[in-house]
Amino acid sequence: MTGKLYAISTGPGASDLITVRASRVLATLDVVYAPAGRKGGDSLALSIVREYLGEHTQVCCRHFPMSADSAEKEEVWDAVAAELQSDVESGKRVGFITLGDAMLFSTWVFLLKRLQNPDWLEIIPGVTSFSAIASRSATPLAMETQSLAVISCTAPEAEIRRALEQHDSLVLMKVYGRFARIKCLLQEANLLDCALMMAEATLPGEQCWRELSAINDENPLPYFSTILINKQWGRERK
């Protein structure tokens, strides 16, 4: 077996925020698999890497359903993992691209579970969306003895509430569709004044809100919206 599989983190959005290693590997691929979610997630990962692809790299989009039906999802994961493995076995250099960092809230991990970390796999880490947001907003993630919690807004409310209380800094991911509820939790925890929200950080459509209380809950947010809270820094800045 001479093929190889690369799980390639594309970083937060801007094409030049992928790693040098990712850019070099992309140029050598026979085939690249791109996950196609709803809301244009597919074209985003692919649009980030397109300029680095080799002239002859074949592009395969695969749709991963967001449905609650886990049997349907497992079937897709099984099928895509089998495709990746089969391409490697036929000697190809194969890429699977994934937004942000491959090991954080990524569909890639469900494929990794099936492939079981074989010798022919290399995972290339990437810049997370929250590092990009911290840089763009000049807000530190953590300093000295502080702690950072990275939370999914799909987590149980009690867990989010507890984390808001206990950590110095927090990243709230997957805000989309849950903003009104999260805003209430932030208000309860007296954190509205030190929170900021960014959408599409590092992309041309980047937006940053520093006054969360002023956002109308009724308006739909962009899909990639993330909240960053640094209690001490946020309070000193206001």
Place this chain on the structure above:
Amino acid sequence: MTGKLYAISTGPGASDLITVRASRVLATLDVVYAPAGRKGGDSLALSIVREYLGEHTQVCCRHFPMSADSAEKEEVWDAVAAELQSDVESGKRVGFITLGDAMLFSTWVFLLKRLQNPDWLEIIPGVTSFSAIASRSATPLAMETQSLAVISCTAPEAEIRRALEQHDSLVLMKVYGRFARIKCLLQEANLLDCALMMAEATLPGEQCWRELSAINDENPLPYFSTILINKQWGRERK
């Protein structure tokens, strides 16, 4: 004023894990400032970026003391921030390099505090050490509704204990000099079997320990040692 300051994240260690943007900016700098810590921290940041520097880029190492004397530290931060600002004011393209991601446990933030996020500053995010460790060890940081806590081992013990209990995944940074105590906390929390430790991830001297109980507490660890715990994944893998 036509100068510009770039805070440049160098990523975890391998030169090709810096971003494409960082590599391009480095080539255009008039001067680059490198933080020089003890234990070879200085040469590491500089050695990561050296291949990308322009032919005429001047290199300035600045020592940031680790001392507990905060007056001494503040004096250095004031002085280096003033140097950076003065170079920008004289029209230079200035870089300040920082290991991992600039906004996470980085000396850079103390300079940012003094510079106050001016228009002539751009912060370039980078791959964190823990993303690199997750990729190298094929261990996810978080999936679905899980939460990740990033903790400094210099934090109060009660906080570390609480985080170990409450989060699905944890990154314990700054293990150096505190391993014996952390190992006890992991044992208490019944997490020794799902923890792994890495040092110098992505560098030639990379080491990975998957059996923390087998490590002799008496032997000194490499300076850049980090523990990664994924409770569910770690247990399924053993």
